[in-house]
Amino acid sequence: MKALVIGGDGYCGWATALHLSNQGYEVGILDNLSRRYWDTKLGVDTLTPIAPIQKRLQRWQELTGKTIDLFIGDITDYDFLSKSLRQFEPTTIVHFGEQRSAPYSMIDREHAVFTQVNNVVGTLNILYAMKEDFPDCHLVKLGTMGEYGTPNIDIEEGYIEIEHNGRKDTLPYPKQPGSFYHLSKVHDSHNIHFACKIWGLRATDLNQGIVYGVKTEETAMDELLINRLDYDGVFGTALNRFCIQAAIGHPLTVYGKGGQTRGLLDIRDTVRCMKLAIDNPAEPGQFRVFNQFTELFSVGDLALKVKKAAAKMDLEVKIDNLPNPRVELEEHYFNAKNTKLLDLGLKPHLLDESLLDSLLNFATKYQNRVDKQQILPTVSWHRQQKEEVTSPTNNGTGKNGSIPVSSPEPVAAN
Ligand code: NAD
Numbered sequence: 001m002k003a004l005v006i007g008g009d010g011y012c013g014w015a016t017a018l019h020l021s022n023q024g025y026e027v028g029i030l031d032n033l034s035r036r037y038w039d040t041k042l043g044v045d046t047l048t049p050i051a052p053i054q055k056r057l058q059r060w061q062e063l064t065g066k067t068i069d070l071f072i073g074d075i076t077d078y079d080f081l082s083k084s085l086r087q088f089e090p091t092t093i094v095h096f097g098e099q100r101s102a103p104y105s106m107i108d109r110e111h112a113v114f115t116q117v118n119n120v121v122g123t124l125n126i127l128y129a130m131k132e133d134f135p136d137c138h139l140v141k142l143g144t145m146g147e148y149g150t151p152n153i154d155i156e157e158g159y160i161e162i163e164h165n166g167r168k169d170t171l172p173y174p175k176q177p178g179s180f181y182h183l184s185k186v187h188d189s190h191n192i193h194f195a196c197k198i199w200g201l202r203a204t205d206l207n208q209g210i211v212y213g214v215k216t217e218e219t220a221m222d223e224l225l226i227n228r229l230d231y232d233g234v235f236g237t238a239l240n241r242f243c244i245q246a247a248i249g250h251p252l253t254v255y256g257k258g259g260q261t262r263g264l265l266d267i268r269d270t271v272r273c274m275k276l277a278i279d280n281p282a283e284p285g286q287f288r289v290f291n292q293f294t295e296l297f298s299v300g301d302l303a304l305k306v307k308k309a310a311a312k313m314d315l316e317v318k319i320d321n322l323p324n325p326r327v328e329l330e331e332h333y334f335n336a337k338n339t340k341l342l343d344l345g346l347k348p349h350l351l352d353e354s355l356l357d358s359l360l361n362f363a364t365k366y367q368n369r370v371d372k373q374q375i376l377p378t379v380s381w382h383r384q385q386k387e388e389v390t391s392p393t394n395n396g397t398g399k400n401g402s403i404p405v406s407s408p409e410p411v412a413a414n
């Protein structure tokens, strides 16, 4: 089995690449390192100090004797992608290589366009490269639970049976995404579904929930293998942010009423899900969708859980309900199915068991690296607040002391 992990220098991709390598797969990483560059442009950094990718891979080889091939370049560059695939000859392509922050995609027009071009063109290039040279390869693509939005009915895994005017059909589940980033994932899903239909490609779309935690068996082996942990207002996700806020005594930043409910999973389950999807591939022509999360929580519940766990470390935690910078329902029905990966054998790690060990411990250990200026949200979905909060043309600090962001620039392929 040869798995090429696109986006393998990122949070989910790095943990997955090491896990697959440890499990005996021949692994390659393809990444343009753009995420490190976007952080630099925004003036933000991961809480945990991550080594250059070459050093990470060298350390992995020293520790385990296993080599991971490295392809540095951009999947929107078709020639580079195609050459890399021909050289590596994957049986599975695991695709994490996208701009994945909803706030980043909502900064302004440039960031929205960049996100959609980067994600949609990158995925489309992969589909064409597979059709040309690797039609039997299995594409395991990271989608997101946010593709579905928050409908007032149960969320199925990709498809829903509908009866309309006396006729029945099984159709793709309706999509109501909440940011230009989440929309890019919907566009990807449609393109992949279509390519499977017309070219007989095989693909699994993993609609993943919010990932938390920093530790996997492999990344915990050595300090040089440590994974990234984002806490800033653009790339940091809710639970990871709350734990770091708790560690430095910052009030937890619950947006609005905090009734927004989402699927979540431990990064140790992300890597297991990837292996399960790879080991049980889709059939030729099949576009399969799994909902990849283990538990559902509201943002308010998450804050309370962090407060309770932090108390065991004698950390006093306050919870703030900030004005919501996003346009989203703050109280809603949410009941999503997630049985397909459980049926394949996933044994979930539960949040109550992971909070201290995989999050709060790291948050306190690296708390001196926290830049407090990066905690508050800097990007707003609301049109009327644009000048106040998000405009990259603002000079100096914005509302609440937040720092305005600047536009992305194209990243060189090599
Ligand atoms: P990340 O930003 O840490 O990693 C993404 C990696 O992809 C980075 O290393 C980046 O340099 C690379 N990349 C981006 N565009 C590229 C391009 N055009 N060519 C080559 N490499 C490129 O993100 P992550 O948190 O690891 O997320 C990975 C995937 O999982 C994304 O598709 C995201 O949508 C999905 N996902 C993440 C979460 C989460 O909570 N982190 C939840 C659900 C789904």
Ligand code: USQ
Pocket (backbone or CB within 6 Å): 100, 101, 102, 103, 143, 144, 145, 146, 147, 208, 209, 210, 211, 235, 236, 237, 238, 239, 241, 253, 254, 255, 256, 258, 260, 262, 263, 299, 326, 328
């Ligand atoms: N939120 C807060 N306070 C914060 C940060 C977020 O209340 O400090 C709220 C948001 O308003 C939102 C919820 O928490 O209601 C989730 O926000 P998030 O930033 O944790 O997650 P999201 O923007 O949805 O994006 C993340 C990843 C993305 C992935 C998605 C999975 O960045 O790549 O696709 O989670 S899901 O949410 O299931 O769509």
